Amino acid sequence: MNFIHFIVPWLQMTELTLCIESPELKSRLRAAALLMQASVHELSLIDLLGKRSLPAHWLLVDQGLEQLGDLIEHFKAQGRKPETQIIRFIEKPWQEYVYHDIPIFASIVHPANPLAAVHVLEKLIRTKPFRSGKKPLPNSNLGPYSDEFVRSQPMRHAVSQLQRLKQLPIDTVLLGPTGAGKDTAARWLHAHSGVKGEFVHVNCAALPEQLFEAEVFGVMAGAFTGAQKDRPGKLELAHNGTLYLDEIDSLPLSCQAKLLNALQYRGAIRLGGHVFYNSVFRVIASTKTKLETLVEQNRFREDLHFRLSVSQVRIPALAERLEDIIPLYCHFLNDVAAQFKLEVPKLDLEDTDELLSRPWPGNVRELHAFAQRHVMGLGEPCTVPGSEAPAGLKQRLLAFEKAVLIQTLHAHRGCARLASESLGIPLHSLYYRMKRFDLLEKNGNHSDDKATQCS
Numbered sequence: 247m248n249f250i251h252f253i254v255p256w257l258q259m260t261e262l263t264l265c266i267e268s269p270e271l272k273s274r275l276r277a278a279a280l281l282m283q284a285s286v287h288e289l290s291l292i293d294l295l296g297k298r299s300l301p302a303h304w305l306l307v308d309q310g311l312e313q314l315g316d317l318i319e320h321f322k323a324q325g326r327k328p329e330t331q332i333i334r335f336i337e338k339p340w341q342e343y344v345y346h347d348i349p350i351f352a353s354i355v356h357p358a359n360p361l362a363a364v365h366v367l368e369k370l371i372r373t374k375p376f377r378s379g380k381k382p383l384p385n386s387n388l389g390p391y392s393d394e395f396v397r398s399q400p401m402r403h404a405v406s407q408l409q410r411l412k413q414l415p416i417d418t419v420l421l422g423p424t425g426a427g428k429d430t431a432a433r434w435l436h437a438h439s440g441v442k443g444e445f446v447h448v449n450c451a452a453l454p455e456q457l458f459e460a461e462v463f464g465v466m467a468g469a470f471t472g473a474q475k476d477r478p479g480k481l482e483l484a485h486n487g488t489l490y491l492d493e494i495d496s497l498p499l500s501c502q503a504k505l506l507n508a509l510q511y512r513g514a515i516r517l518g519g520h521v522f523y524n525s526v527f528r529v530i531a532s533t534k535t536k537l538e539t540l541v542e543q544n545r546f547r548e549d550l551h552f553r554l555s556v557s558q559v560r561i562p563a564l565a566e567r568l569e570d571i572i573p574l575y576c577h578f579l580n581d582v583a584a585q586f587k588l589e590v591p592k593l594d595l596e597d598t599d600e601l602l603s604r605p606w607p608g609n610v611r612e613l614h615a616f617a618q619r620h621v622m623g624l625g626e627p628c629t630v631p632g633s634e635a636p637a638g639l640k641q642r643l644l645a646f647e648k649a650v651l652i653q654t655l656h657a658h659r660g661c662a663r664l665a666s667e668s669l670g671i672p673l674h675s676l677y678y679r680m681k682r683f684d685l686l687e688k689n690g691n692h693s694d695d696k697a698t699q700c701s
């Protein structure tokens with residue numbers, strides 16, 4: 247009730263026109279208007295088309311884009327620029343991302359109750375300009391769990407668990423399919439944990455069994471041929487920080503026993519050494535398969551599973567996160583376009599349908615790659631209206647060459663020397679082409695220093 251008392255005096259001055267077909271939505275909005283004590287008119291689309299100018303400052307509609315287009319054309323034909331702000335109610339969140347030429351001030355997903363309607367209207371009207379129909383979201387600083395793209399229930403649940411766990415120094419297992427965002431979650435937990443130490447990544451799938459002890463526990467000089475210097479292990483490096491055991495489901499049983507001891511006693515003895523060292527760290531482990539299942543199949547030690555699984559968070563597959571797909575995709579389109587100073591492609595309903603109907607076996611990683619290809623115009627992921635291929639063969643070849651350069655530079659993190667080697671062209675020739683396509687600034691430092699660092 248406090249909320250209503252607070253906003254009512256301000257909203258009393260608001261004039262709303264409802265042009266709403268859905269009876270249910272109409273009654274909710276009427277109730278909302280009553281709560282707001284706003285001045286309300288109700289008009290059908292036909293009534294509106296019969297008028298010479300739009301009637302109120304705020305026009306609330308639930309019409310399709312076609313009818314809205316007719317409406318706008320009608321007022322344009324009258325020689326008047328409609329000054330009314332249109333708020334469109336939509337059924338599904340992703341419809342908001344369909345860009346069009348209709349000047350819609352904002353889109354709201356059907357509010358569930360009158361109070362919610364008051365809340366969204368108040369917020370929108372106050373924060374003008376909230377979102378234009380054409381411009382994608384400015385999102386360069388959004389964290390991975392921004393409300394903008396955590397809309398689905400399974401992901402919201404995962405994020406709320408991560409929020410709870412972030413400052414609890416307990417070991418955590420992240421479960422999820424490839425590319426779903428386990429690494430992202432682990433880094434986020436570390437970054438928000440408030441600890442001073444490092445985030446130390448151990449890729450258990452890529453670690454040969456024979457090197458496990460040397461890598462994880464460290465080595466003393468002379469421990470084996472080639473061990474010329476003392477080298478700290480990952481366990482030591484993670485002191486006061488986080489030890490991230492990526493793909494722990496791939497760790498051989500023999501290594502699991504050694505790891506269990508080290509986790510139990512929070513320390514180890516370097517290979518070839520005699521002194522036990524202690525290390526304080528939090529363990530985060532990621533797995534694609536449930537550890538319980540691996541235990542049942544005798545592929546994972548039960549005691550290690552119990553040791554690690556103090557808490558568990560499941561990062562859902564993208565296919566379970568339908569509501570997140572379009573906002574995430576728009577975020578990636580923006581980011582990639584900003585990174586390479588390219589145009590942000592438009593999306594239409596067909597694109598969104600395609601994005602929502604794909605199975606996404608590679609999850610967020612695949613969606614990201616899809617957005618990269620889309621921005622660079624490589625292998626059209628969706629039909630993009632208004633982005634026809636360049637007319638002549640020469641232009642097409644040039645566009646292709648530019649896209650290949652951008653992709654290669656990106657793959658080598660902007661290192662010109664590695665990119666030139668990968669493309670099989672001399673460095674000076676790569677610089678010449680980068681200059682020609684105005685790519686020199688876009689990829690940051692391409693100095694020889696940088697090139698040397700990349701070796």
Ligand SMILES: Nc1ncnc2c1ncn2[C@@H]1O[C@H](COP(=O)(O)OP(=O)(O)OP(=O)(O)O)[C@@H](O)[C@H]1O
Binds near residue numbers: 389391429431611
């Ligand atoms: N919430 C998110 N917001 C933005 N980008 C994300 C998000 N989740 C994942 N990504 C991106 O998706 C890609 C894959 O994510 P990540 O490496 O975290 O997945 P993973 O589950 O650890 O994959 P794998 O099991 O194959 O190692 C990365 O490029 C990451 O930046």
